[in-house]
Structures are given as C-alpha cells and as structure tokens.
Amino acid sequence: MTEHRPQRIVIIGFGPVAASLVEGLLPAAAAGQCAITIISAEEHLAYNRVLLAELAVGAAELEHLGMVDPQRLADAGVEVRLGVRATGIDRSRRRVHLQDAGHISYDRLVFATGARAVVPTLNGLNFDPHAETSLPAGVFALRTVDDAHQLRESLGPGRRIAVLGGGVLGIEAALAIATTGAQPVLVHHGPAPLGRVVDADGGALLARNLRDAGVEVISGVKATGIQKDEQEFAGLMTSTHGLVQADALLISTGVRARTELATGCGLTVGRGIKTDEFLCADTEQRIFAVGDCAEVAGQPPVGLLAPGWAQAAWLSQYFSQQVGSGAAEPLPAPDFSASDVLMLKGQGIELTAAGDISAGYWDEPDLQATVYADPARGRYLKIVTRKDAVTGFLAMGLPQTSAELVLAYERGTALPEDRSALLRLDDPATEQVSAIPSDEDQLCRCSGATYGQVAHAVNAGCTTVTQVGDSCRAGTGCGGCKAKIEELLAKAPAVA
Numbered sequence: 001m002t003e004h005r006p007q008r009i010v011i012i013g014f015g016p017v018a019a020s021l022v023e024g025l026l027p028a029a030a031a032g033q034c035a036i037t038i039i040s041a042e043e044h045l046a047y048n049r050v051l052l053a054e055l056a057v058g059a060a061e062l063e064h065l066g067m068v069d070p071q072r073l074a075d076a077g078v079e080v081r082l083g084v085r086a087t088g089i090d091r092s093r094r095r096v097h098l099q100d101a102g103h104i105s106y107d108r109l110v111f112a113t114g115a116r117a118v119v120p121t122l123n124g125l126n127f128d129p130h131a132e133t134s135l136p137a138g139v140f141a142l143r144t145v146d147d148a149h150q151l152r153e154s155l156g157p158g159r160r161i162a163v164l165g166g167g168v169l170g171i172e173a174a175l176a177i178a179t180t181g182a183q184p185v186l187v188h189h190g191p192a193p194l195g196r197v198v199d200a201d202g203g204a205l206l207a208r209n210l211r212d213a214g215v216e217v218i219s220g221v222k223a224t225g226i227q228k229d230e231q232e233f234a235g236l237m238t239s240t241h242g243l244v245q246a247d248a249l250l251i252s253t254g255v256r257a258r259t260e261l262a263t264g265c266g267l268t269v270g271r272g273i274k275t276d277e278f279l280c281a282d283t284e285q286r287i288f289a290v291g292d293c294a295e296v297a298g299q300p301p302v303g304l305l306a307p308g309w310a311q312a313a314w315l316s317q318y319f320s321q322q323v324g325s326g327a328a329e330p331l332p333a334p335d336f337s338a339s340d341v342l343m344l345k346g347q348g349i350e351l352t353a354a355g356d357i358s359a360g361y362w363d364e365p366d367l368q369a370t371v372y373a374d375p376a377r378g379r380y381l382k383i384v385t386r387k388d389a390v391t392g393f394l395a396m397g398l399p400q401t402s403a404e405l406v407l408a409y410e411r412g413t414a415l416p417e418d419r420s421a422l423l424r425l426d427d428p429a430t431e432q433v434s435a436i437p438s439d440e441d442q443l444c445r446c447s448g449a450t451y452g453q454v455a456h457a458v459n460a461g462c463t464t465v466t467q468v469g470d471s472c473r474a475g476t477g478c479g480g481c482k483a484k485i486e487e488l489l490a491k492a493p494a495v496a
Contacts, residue, residue, distance in 0.1 A: 007034045007323045010096055010104055012086050012261065013112035014038050017291035017308035019046035019067040020473075021110065022078060024316025029076040033323040036078045037104055039096065041085040044145050045070060048476065050305065050446065052142050053169075053176040056151040065145075067476070089265035094286065108286055108319065111262060111273055115255035115292040115301065117141030120164070123225025123237070138233030138248045139226065142173055143255075154248035157181040162236050162246035164223060166193035168344055170252035171210070175346040177250075178214035185216045187236060187244055192219060197342055197353045201373060202394050205380050206351065209396070212378075213347035218244065257293045257301055271300035277334065279315055290315060296336055305446040307338040309473065339442065341406055345480055348378075352402035354409050355392030359384045367391075370419040381423070388414035400425035407441060444481045449474035454485060458492045465489070 009025065011018050018038065028034045047065040054060040073080060081098075088097040095103040119125055119135070126134060135141075140150045154161060159182045163174045166188025174184035186193060192203025193210065207217045218241060225237040226249065235245040257272040267281050268274040272295035275281045279288045279296060291308035292301045314334040321331065344351040359367045368388075372381040379397035383390060383405065390409040395402040401422045408415055415422070437443070439452025449472045457471035465485050469476040475485050 006032055007319075008105060008107045009034050009036050009110065009319060010106035010108070011036065011038045011110045011112055012096065013114055013258075013291075013293075014040035014042065014046045014080070014082075015112060015114045015291065016046060016048060016067055016305060017114075017312050018110075018112035020309045020312035021112065021290060021316050022068065022073070024313055025319060026072060026076045026078070028320045028323055029078055032077075034319065036076075037106075038078065038080045039084055039086050039098070039104070040080070040082050042144060043083045045080070045082070047145065049143065052145070052148045053173045055145070056142065056148040056173075057155065057176045057180050058152065059176065059179070062145060086261060089261060089287075091265050091282070091284075091287070106286075108288065108322075110315070111281070111287070111289040111293055112291050113258035113261065113293045115143075115257050115303065117143050117251060118254040118256050119251060120223065120253050122223055124228060125226060135251075136226070136228060136233060137231060139251065140248075141251045142169070151177075151248070151250060155180045155182045158183065159248070160185055160246040161248050161250060162187055162244055163250045163252055164188070164236065165252035165254070166190060166195060166219075167252060167254070168194070168342065170250075171215075171344060172346060173250055173252060174210070174215045175213055175349070178347060183216065184214070185218060185244060185246055186210065187218045187221050187223065187238075189221060189223075190219065193217065194342075194344070194351075194353075198394060199357055199382060201371075202380050202382065202396060205373075205375055205378065205396060206349075208375070209349050209378050213349060255292065255303060257295075259293060262289070262293075269295075271295050274298075278318070279311055279334075288315060299336075302338055304338050307336045309446075310334070310336050339410060341409070343480055349396075350399050350402070351394075351396045352406065353392075353394045354406070355384070355390065357382050357384050357392040357394050359392075372420070372423060379426075383415070383419060383422075385415060388417070390415060398423070398426045407437060410441070443484055444474035444476075446473075446476070446481075451488075454488055458488055463489065463492075 029036050046067045048067055051060050051065050085099040086096050087099050094106050097103045140147050161177050161182050162185045163170050164187050171193055174186045177184040192198055192207055198206055210217050221238050222240045223236055224239050227235040227237055233249050235243045237243055259269045259273050262273040263269050272293050273281050273289040274295045275289050277297040281287045281289050290311040318331055341354040359369050361369050366386050368385045370383045381398055382394045384392040389412055393405045404422055404425055437451045441451050443449055443451045443454050453472040454468055454474050457468045462468045462471055465475050465482050468474055468485050475482045
C-alpha cells in the first residue's frame with residue numbers, strides 16, 4: 001500500500017497575514033500532513049508593518065515587531081526562503097519559478113504578496129504601478145524595515161521631513177517624526193487631513209491639534225514634482241504653494257495590490273487578485289489569495305489587518321481539513337467583513353470615526369445630526385442617527401464617548417434621546433455609567449479579537465498583554481487596545 005505524500009503548500013509573501021496562515025497550519029505540518037514552503041523577497045521574517053513608524057523613530061526595536069517563532073517553524077519542517085523573488089507561475093506543471101532559475105512544485109499555492117506603496121506621478125520620480133519603483137535619495141515610502149531604517153537616517157533635530165498624504169498612515173508617521181525633534185510637514189491635497197472622514201469643523205480642529213503636536217500642516221496642495229540638490233531630495237514642487245522645502249520626503253498616498261505574478265499566469269485581476277468567497281482564484285481549486293492582494297467576492301482589499309487575519313484563519317482550517325485524515329464537518333461560509341471604525345491616537349490626539357457624517361441638520365426628516373464643539377479643549381463631536389440608531393459619527397478628544405458610540409454603531413442599538421448625556425461620560429466629575437461590552441463585541445480591531453476571547457485568555461492564566469496576544473492575537477496589531485487589555489488583566493483575580 002502506497003503512503004500518501006504530504007500536500008505541498010507554497011506561500012508567496014511573508015507578511016502578517018501569511019504569518020497567521022502558517023501559524024494555523026503548523027499542527028498539520030508538524031504531523032506530516034503538509035509540507036510548507038514560504039517564498040519572500042524580503043530578508044526578514046514576518047513582522048508587524050503597522051509599527052514601522054515606531055521602528056523608524058526608535059520607539060520600537062525590530063525584534064519587537066516579529067510575528068513568528070523561527071524555532072517553531074523549523075520544528076514543524078516549514079521551509080522559509082528569504083530574499084528570494086518568485087518570477088512566474090507555471091499552472092500546468094504546478095511550479096513556481098524563482099529568480100535563481102530554480103523552481104518549486106506545489107499542490108496548493110497561496111498568494112500573500114500584499115501591496116506596494118502608490119508612487120504619485122511627480123516630475124523626478126520614475127512611476128511604474130506594477131513594479132518596485134526605485135526612488136531617489138531622500139525619498140521613500142514606509143512599507144518595509146529597510147524603508148524604516150532609511151527614514152531613521154534622515155531624522156535629526158531641525159530637519160524638515162515632508163510627508164505627502166493626509167490619511168491615517170501619513171498622520172501617524174508625522175506625529176511619530178515630531179517626537180524626534182525633526183520638523184514634519186504634512187502636505188495633502190484636500191481641505192483638511194482625513195478629508196474623507198471629517199467635516200469642515202472637525203477637519204479644522206484636527207489640523208490645529210496636529211500643529212499643537214509639532215506637525216506643520218499644508219492643505220489644498222497639488223504636488224507636481226520633486227526638486228533635487230546634487231541628486232538628493234531638496235523640496236516638493238507644487239502648483240499651489242510653490243516649493244515646499246524639506247530634507248526628505250515620505251510618500252504616504254495609498255497602496256496598490258501586488259498582482260503582476262497573478263496576471264502573468266492568467267488569473268483574473270481587478271483591484272486585487274479576484275477570488276470567490278472561499279478565497280479561491282482558479283477553477284482547479286489549487287490557487288488562493290489572502291490579505292491586501294486579494295479581491296474577495298468582488299470586494300477590493302481594504303488595507304486592514306482584521307479581514308486578512310480572518311481570511312488566514314479560515315484558509316488554514318480549510319487546508320488542514322483537506323490534508324487531514326477522516327471525515328470532517330464542512331466549514332461554514334466565511335465572513336471576512338471588516339468594521340469601518342477608524343481610530344487615530346498619538347501625541348495627545350484622539351479621534352474615532354465611522355459611517356457617514358455628511359448629513360446636515362435639515363436633510364431628511366428621519367436623519368438627526370447632533371454637533372458639540374469645544375475647540376479650546378480639543379473636543380468635537382458629530383453624530384448622525386436614523387431613528388436613534390447611529391449611522392455615522394466623528395469624535396475628537398472624547399475617548400469614553402467614542403467607546404460608547406462604537407458599541408452603539410456596531411450593535412445597531414439606539415442612543416439616549418438626550419444626546420448630551422453621552423458627553424457626561426468624559427466628565428471626570430460625573431460617575432461613568434457606560435454600556436458594558438458583551439463577549440461578542442470587538443476589543444482588538446486589528447485581529448478581530450473580542451472581549452470574550454480576551455477574557456477567556458485572562459481566565460486561562462494569561463497575566464501580561466504579550467501572553468494575551470500569543471493566545472488570541474489581541475494587542476498584536478497597532479497596539480491601540482493594549483490599555484483595555486491591561487484593564488481586564490488588572491480586574492482579574494490574583495492567582496494564589
């Protein structure tokens with residue numbers, strides 16, 4: 001009787017989503033049911049890209065960003081090929097061709113190639129949407145460890161660092177740069193940073209808060225090119241504000257899925273590699289895509305960790321079931337939807353937003369817009385409700401009110417008739433009586449971990465944020481939920 005050989009699973013890319021997929025497959029690999037090979041063009045094992053700004057400014061070290069245990073990978077027989085680029089896929093022979101002219105055979109192939117930074121069409125930059133663009137000295141994105149190291153070398157007291165892009169990543173990078181003594185200059189196209197999220201008054205307050213945190217903000221800019229001084233970056237040329245002088249330029253104008261390998265082997269590509277709802281990209285059920293490179297069931301990539309990790313968790317279960325022995329219950333249809341709640345924290349700035357806040361006071365009879373502003377204290381709140389259910393909100397400088405609104409928004413529950421009652425949650429002189437999160441409510445927005453999962457980890461004996469993260473991934477993304485995890489740990493009964 002011939003023994004079945006282990007299924008060969010090849011994963012292209014080794015970012016956070018691929019790391020999660022491999023983690024879920026380790027038991028099957030250790031049992032000899034599958035043989036995993038990872039191909040990564042980067043020289044580093046999987047790390048947390050969300051924390052690259054902290055790495056760049058010296059607030060975190062590379063070892064703190066790591067997302068895999070190399071010894072566990074080795075013990076399970078996982079082969080990791082770092083610094084190796086896949087150059088093509090031969091689907092008929094089921095081979096991945098490599099830059100060294102070698103190849104790897106597969107039974108299942110997973111694209112986890114992620115996304116690359118969008119390089120805008122500026123004079124002086126070589127733009128190619130489907131390749132790694134070579135940027136001139138002093139110009140960089142912030143997608144890799146090498147990018148972070150370049151940014152660190154450009155920092156110094158008084159050095160001006162232009163940040164092109166007014167989204168969350170650009171703002172967070174600018175705030176991080178401000179802590180080093182360098183002078184960040186946030187340059188963006190719209191009337192205010194986070195222009196798609198804030199209204200006019202909220203945007204004005206955000207811009208002021210950024211300036212108070214040490215970030216120069218230049219709004220309404222149309223960039224046209226870069227100026228070089230002896231081959232190094234010297235300034236950003238604009239048609240609206242002349243030359244914005246700076247010593248370096250950090251580009252933060254969005255990302256684009258890496259799909260060229262998929263295109264080259266005949267897979268269907270749109271905003272990402274197109275898959276069905278089960279992450280399958282071909283008709284033979286052999287090729288899959290996850291994370292920032294995947295367009296799942298018509299939904300383009302959203303650039304968040306939570307849906308990518310959910311995809312990885314489901315696919316690892318699916319593969320483990322396929323390679324395992326014995327009958328198993330079919331997996332339920334996956335749900336990879338992600339919350340649209342946006343959170344920005346840093347340097348005294350606290351902003352939470354979700355949904356649509358564009359409605360005015362008199363737009364529709366069923367819509368109610370409520371606004372509170374206290375600019376002197378950096379506070380602003382706009383809530384839009386339909387029949388008392390929250391359809392959108394923007395809250396700045398009101399952390400307890402924000403937490404209450406997030407729960408109401410995601411649960412679809414009604415707000416109190418007197419909206420001003422919410423503001424009392426952030427009044428230190430008032431006893432706080434806020435909604436109690438249920439076990440199903442999300443605590444960690446990066447991993448999707450719920451309050452119940454964190455509570456289970458704590459009850460199982462976890463005593464630190466790191467241990468909770470190892471148990472359920474909570475706190476392993478941006479770190480914004482660590483204070484909540486610490487609060488749950490503090491409330492846990494002491495172990496005798």
